Amino acid sequence: DAGVTQSPTHLIKTRGQQVTLRCSPKSGHDTVSWYQQALGQGPQFIFQYYEEEERQRGNFPDRFSGHQFPNYSSELNVNALLLGDSALYLCASSQPGPPLVGEKLFFGSGTQLSVL
Amino acid sequence: GENVEQHPSTLSVQEGDSAVIKCTYSDSASNYFPWYKQELGKRPQLIIDIRSNVGEKKDQRIAVTLNKTAKHFSLHITETQPEDSAVYFCAASSYGQNFVFGPGTRLSVLP
Numbered sequence: 001d002a003g004v005t006q007s008p009t010h011l012i013k014t015r016g017q018q019v020t021l022r023c024s025p026k027s028g029h030d031t032v033s034w035y036q037q038a039l040g041q042g043p044q045f046i047f048q049y050y051e052e053e054e055r056q057r058g059n060f061p062d063r064f065s066g067h068q069f070p071n072y073s074s075e076l077n078v079n080a081l082l083l084g085d086s087a088l089y090l091c092a093s094s095q096p097g098p099p100l101v102g103e104k105l106f107f108g109s110g111t112q113l114s115v116l
Numbered sequence: 117g118e119n120v121e122q123h124p125s126t127l128s129v130q131e132g133d134s135a136v137i138k139c140t141y142s143d144s145a146s147n148y149f150p151w152y153k154q155e156l157g158k159r160p161q162l163i164i165d166i167r168s169n170v171g172e173k174k175d176q177r178i179a180v181t182l183n184k185t186a187k188h189f190s191l192h193i194t195e196t197q198p199e200d201s202a203v204y205f206c207a208a209s210s211y212g213q214n215f216v217f218g219p220g221t222r223l224s225v226l227p
Contacts, residue, residue, distance in 0.1 A: 004159075033215070042122075042205050042217035043160065056213055059117075090160070094212065103148050103212035107159040 002027065004093050004108035012114045013081050021076040021111045025093030031055075032074040033105065034066060035090040043090055049074050078113075086115045118143040120208050122218030129196050130226050137221045139206035140188040146208040149182060149189050154220075155202045163204075164191070196225045 005024045013019050025032050031050045035043035045058035049068035068074045072093075078085055089112075092105040119142040129135045141149075150165035166173045166180045166189065173180050177196075182189040193200055206218040 035217075040220070042120075042207075042219050044217070045215055048213075103150075103209060104162055104165070105150070105215065107152075107161070109159045 004029075004091055004106050006089075006091050006108035006111050008111060009109065010112045010114075012116065014116050015081055015083060017081050017115075018077065018079045019081060019113060021078075021089050021091075021113075022073065023076070023091030023093075023108060024073045025091075026095075026106050029093035029095045029106070030072050031094045031096070032068060032072065033092045033094070034074070034076045035092060035107075036060070037088040037090055037110070039087070046076070081115045083115050086113060088112050118146060118208055118210075118214060118216040120206060120216045120218040122206055122221055124221060125219065126222045126224070128224045128226060131196060131198060133196055135191075135193045135196055135200070135223055135225075137191045137204055137206070137223070138188060139190070139208075139218050140186075141208040141216075142187065143208065143210070144187065145210045148209045148212065149180070150207050150209070151180060151191050152205045152207065152217075153202045154205065160205060193223075196223075198225050198227055201225045 007022045033048040034046040037043045046060050048056040052068045063079045065077045088110040090110045091108045122139045147168040152160040153163045154160040177194045179192040203220045203222050205220050209215045
């Protein structure tokens with residue numbers, strides 16, 4: 001059973017460019033969340049997708065957008081990249097279910113984005 | 117919104133000793149508190165979690181305690197081993213929504 005997979009693993013972009021990151025959730029999971037983890041900090045919630053809709057959003061600008069596909073995979077898009085967007089972007093999936101089941105987040109290994 | 121603080125930021129212990137990491141949260145609506153371990157260059161992995169209707173939970177050498185009144189929870193690792201060296205993150209959530217993570221604690225277990 002494959003866990004959460006993300007691609008690419010590393011990416012280098014220049015300021016002003018646009019980037020798309022991809023995530024496939026763990027088998028049986030239908031909810032995908034995206035997090036930004038700056039160096040030496042904890043993950044910060046960007047948004048969550050469920051049933052192909054953005055269900056929740058953290059404190060991130062509209063330059064950050066996403067999409068969820070019918071097979072539950074997801075994309076994170078960032079437009080007009082800034083130097084401060086350099087970070088590890090983590091995708092986490094979770095499954096529907098009762099408390100202590102549906103809440104458990106399973107993380108991918110992340111995409112390391114460097115903006116020059 | 118929720119705010120999670122975590123202390124200490126770094127912790128060094130001798131192998132075999134215990135380690136304790138503490139977190140506080142601000143939103144009384146939070147009811148789910150997981151702990152994640154992140155080894156260098158790897159994904160965060162859930163190691164233990166607790167809900168607000170439970171005061172303590174233990175899994176082998178790892179335990180978590182929760183004081184809902186004081187809004188703080190702690191991770192306890194006993195008989196530490198070198199493989200316990202990693203960054204540990206606490207988090208708070210309300211019904212699996214609005215996860216807020218602490219800034220992390222870098223634990224070093226010295227041989």
